[in-house]
Amino acid sequence: MMQKADFLAAWQDYLTQARRRSPHTVRAYIAAASRLLDRIGATDWAALARTDAPALRAQLAARRGEGIGNVSAARELSALKGFIAFARTQAGMDDAAPPRLRGPRIKKGLPRPITPVDATNVAEIVEGMATEDWIGARDSAVLLLMYGAGLRIAEALSLTGADMPLGETLVVTGKGNKQRIVPILPVVREGVAAYLRQQPWPVERDEPIFRGAKGGPLSPGMVQKAMAKARTVLGLPATATPHALRHSFATHLLGAGVDLRSLQELLGHASLGSTQIYTRVDAARMLDTYRNAHPRERGR
Incomplete structure (x- = not known):
């Protein structure tokens, strides 16, 4: 029979050693796993691996009741899905995919660089x-x-x-x-x-x-x-x-003509999608400049 500490120790070791997650991410994921274990009371990996979508939905609802917003709820769900997938691997299940459950929609704001x-x-x-x-x-x-x-x-x-x-x-x-x-x-x-x-x-x-x-x-x-x-x-x-200074670095280089792939490498983004958001920032800045400079736009 496994104790809560056994689950968390294995999960932490996986996150730090195999996935090389940052200390901040590890703390957040461990906290989410701890809350889930308090709720479901699993005694071995197989029991934890059987956690289904309704159980995860109930856990998120409880967290919502504590006042967390969409961003925190989405992060919690991501952590729990990873934990369940890890449990299924530990239990030797052929299908290690976590329960299918869509998280809350998050409206991505544009980065806010400074001049x-x-x-x-x-x-x-x-x-x-x-x-x-x-x-x-x-x-x-x-x-x-x-x-x-x-x-x-x-x-x-x-x-x-x-x-x-x-x-x-x-x-x-x-x-x-x-x-x-x-x-x-x-x-x-x-x-x-x-x-x-x-x-x-x-x-x-x-x-x-x-x-x-x-x-x-x-x-x-x-x-x-x-x-x-x-x-x-x-x-x-x-x-x-x-962090806005890093955004400024990116938008100023993009405005100077640096291509997206090169900017992606300079920023260390895993996907080009993370870098493409700066094209929206640059377009927004150009529109502001246009509105401030165009004689028919001034004074509106």
């Missing part, structure tokens, strides 16, 4: 607002990596001493352990080098270069806080988050 001027201003503002010079240089360097190289915040914070000094290109390990090569602009290299010259910690080959005030790895939350302060000073909307 090149605002991106530059943000990097300067965070540098000037920090309590210590090296912390300001640190926050500016992280944001420059996101805007100038299109890195995700986790990718920027995962850089180690082995990646230093930065050259003209950088090998980045992104989601799903997928590697890509991104060009590094001189201004980005200079920003990171300036931080390394000022920060008080030794640059160890196997340790992250971006450190917190006490020397531990820098958390994404600290970068987000710095960005929040900067956008308040500049009067930018709440959508001006660190």
